[in-house]
Amino acid sequence: MYGHVNNVTYYAYFDTAVNAYLAAQGALDIGGGEVIGLVVETGCAFFAPVAFPEALQVGVRVAKLGRSSVRYELAVFQEDSGEAAAQGHFVHVYVDRVSRRPVKLPPVLRAALEVLSVD
Template sequence: MTRARGAYPWHTALPTRWADNDQYGHLNNATYFSLFDTALTLWQIETGFLGETVDSPRFLVVENGCRFFQELRFPDLIHAGLRCGRIGTSSFTLELALFRGTSEEAAATGFFAQVQVDAQSHRPSPLDAPRRALLEAIG
């Protein structure tokens, strides 16, 4: 996974909080996943990727990961970048990067592999054309 800011087509700014620091004075490892999850969810809301009805498909995280390169800490302003790394029939992998301020190189990279499931059966279901287009737009 690349660390270059320009490789991620969608970005959002995420402030850190004092409570995010651990006893060593840098962001707790769990906070990195929280920042990734927040950025991913903001993109899904902003683009309409998430459905708004009880019958809308759901997206289950089936795998995730993180690689750390530099420490982040409060009061850093984090810029999260997002791109789609892989699109399958009913699954996709979103790749994320966390940048300190205006840095061009990520302090951490991560990914979330998700599977679309039917709201009633909870079985995998194929991605529809509009959602596939949204993923391709950040691929």
């Protein structure tokens, strides 16, 4: 309606980029895994509009890797652009699916996240 992708959509881009990466690494079973990530903090800054159906790329890095939590930093780029249209972050706390209590990151998950870590 406004000629650009609505700001809430960027959060879906962030979530999709992280979960797609972790699933591809065999580190996350969204439907049946014992451990799931809950978003406890998020933020985004917008620099340039993007519009549907533009091709976009999302860069992901891990800024902080804790015992049970991860801070992701992300950037959305228009195809072939070296400047971010938006930059954001979110924090996942990984919890037991049933009890919803924080758990230590499983080794396969920690290994996949360490690859993206800038610590």
